[in-house]
Amino acid sequence: MVEKTHHDMKDKFRRSGYTLTAQRRAVLEALEGTQGHPSAEEVYLRVKKNNPRVALGTVYQALSVLEEIGVIGSKRWAESPTRYDLNTEHHLDVHCCSCGGVAEVPGVDIGDLEARVQENTPYEIKSTRLVIEGYCPGCQGKA
Ligand SMILES: [Zn+2]
Numbered sequence: 001m002v003e004k005t006h007h008d009m010k011d012k013f014r015r016s017g018y019t020l021t022a023q024r025r026a027v028l029e030a031l032e033g034t035q036g037h038p039s040a041e042e043v044y045l046r047v048k049k050n051n052p053r054v055a056l057g058t059v060y061q062a063l064s065v066l067e068e069i070g071v072i073g074s075k076r077w078a079e080s081p082t083r084y085d086l087n088t089e090h091h092l093d094v095h096c097c098s099c100g101g102v103a104e105v106p107g108v109d110i111g112d113l114e115a116r117v118q119e120n121t122p123y124e125i126k127s128t129r130l131v132i133e134g135y136c137p138g139c140q141g142k143a
Helices: 003-016 022-032 040-050 056-069 113-120
Strands: 073-075 083-085 093-096 102-104 132-134
Touching: 003 056, 022 040, 022 056, 040 056, 056 073, 056 083
Parallel strands: 093 132
Antiparallel strands: 073 083, 093 102
């Protein structure tokens, strides 16, 4: 785990009053080792490999606490389950409309998008959800 991230995470836990339990740690580790943005079910299957007795509900609870603290982020696309992500920085994801896969988009900075919207409207911006959809390399040409 990247040192800065780790420090940041400890800080978030301390401020929230939650503790980093073994289950929450296992969920974080499962997220760290997963490419893309896994759903709760996918996280559960990963956690289960090392913790065979873990329950799906426990994983859901851990994910919701981690999200509340701001250690992880989540996204939802239409007709697919909520997906979780260790990257809570502003970033863009692209969603495959065929297989449902999700990938992070490198090299496109959306960091100041909210600031620009706020400058140009009287709104106080709370969050941004951008959905980019297309076909991943594996699905191209199959549709
Ligand atoms: Zn695909």
